[in-house]
Amino acid sequence: MPAPALTHSPGFKAATLHDVAREAGVSLITASRALSNPTLVSDKTIERVQKAVEATGYIPNLLAGGLKSRRSLMVAGLVPTISVAQFLPTVQSLTEALDADGYQLILGQTGYNRSREDALLNTMISRRPDGIVVTGLVHSQAARERLRRLGIPIVETWDLSDRPIDMLVGFSHLKVGSAVAGYFLGKGWHRLGIATGDDHRGSLRREGFLATVGHEVPTAVVPAPSNLALGRRALAELLQQDPKLEAVYCSSDQLAQGVLVEAQARGLRVPEDLAVCGFGDADFAAHLQPSLTTVHVDGAAIGRLAARLIVARCRGEPIAERVIDVGFRIVERQSTGGGASQA
Template structure:
């Protein structure tokens, strides 16, 4: 409900009267439009605009046991690699009549735990988390809640409920193999301090069979932190031939610092990023990176949640979207 200028609440009855339809027809036009004609929907929507009616979604949710909302947690919405996932998730849910509520964890496990507790208490119809839920108390709470949960941008053989992502360990291993195939032998790693970046480093080092100079910077990464990382890497080993960066933003900074030092990319220093940000292909030289289909992750996560919301069984609760190394001028 909403209020008129005189303070009187506008109800669905007022909308039905304005549209010249029955109360039940007005209700169906707003909550289940598939049951009425397009002409009737248009009349009801015009009546809503004329009266200023605002539906009480909470009341409808209590009756149907549906809130028509899905909660999502991301480390930081400003991180370029997560934007396609959030957009695809939002679009897919909107098409189905659901709204996305977004929370930012700031790469902080304690904050993630607190946000999950708050979201569960609000009883959304689904929860989508970037990465794996780490706190066992949160995992237990999510399972007891019965809310469909999709962990994304990572994989586990024991997800809380469902998962859509890829192996960060395999990413690191693949980049190490790619570097070795180029004939390089002196490497450096510029990495954020988050868990997923650490796992990629683990895969890289395991494939090499020995440790390499590493600089860890606070997440989220930035161009400035990338410049700082290369300065510190070169202080550890001035003869580094190639650098693996945990994000394209870090790689951009590494390239800028190399350029400022008069180093040629890739002749003096090869650089590989992660995420295939929208600017990666337009850098000079264009940035070699690990491409993840973030939009597919968002769409698949939405599909899993919506399938469960319809009361249907999910045939494949864990989906590996894979990854690929996109070779460009920086290597």
């Protein structure tokens, strides 16, 4: 028989600091100091108050404390979606780094939708966060101006601009696309294709790719976030445009995985008949068969650096470098002829 749902009776009342003080046998001010400024009371008193907190189930009202100190100890984070593997290391390291300094990350998903991004930013701002970390650049001029007027630290990530709202940790997507195109051309491949999501950053990488190639190439555009099924669909579309394709660049590793599956289903050998390169260096990329050549970005470093900038600004410390370019590198594996041991 399933356990009954937990509910509060009509007379339920949350424990207060008065209850804690009464349980511990101390004054209200002593209980408050033991929880908020323990250096002012003895270790024995702290122990008594902590036991009283456990006995009463008291939960400190952080909002009330935040109103007094004008600090919420909360940082708002916006990501397109947590289902995209490339963003997970950033979210994890950002969460851990902020937590180490006493801040909690509140996460929101924009879904690659700019109007939703604006609405979510407004909701986050209304909660009075101590800082905001955004994946990508904020494109709405109205939102950018509002964020500037807030006077709190803002870090845009996973992109590059010489005019950030406040601070930025990222890299150039134009350069990524250009580097992959140069890599393909250096291999002697000229019948090239692009499978890309319809998001802004994917479009920038396509732009950089085409600028280096010097002409249009067969392109399949799929909705972001991309996945294996969309990758299969993308390759089918590309092969309709050019049945003799030599190499395909994909805007994500998930998309590239689908391209590999579709190529194998059609009897195409990778990389002998078709070379494939992804983006993001997801944890599965090195373990596919064949292993996937991809573009590696240190997402964990982006999270750590963003947290460091937020905390430093909250402490009133000077920021020596407002724009940090973490760069990227192409990791060559079997899908473009690299060695099996490269991971």
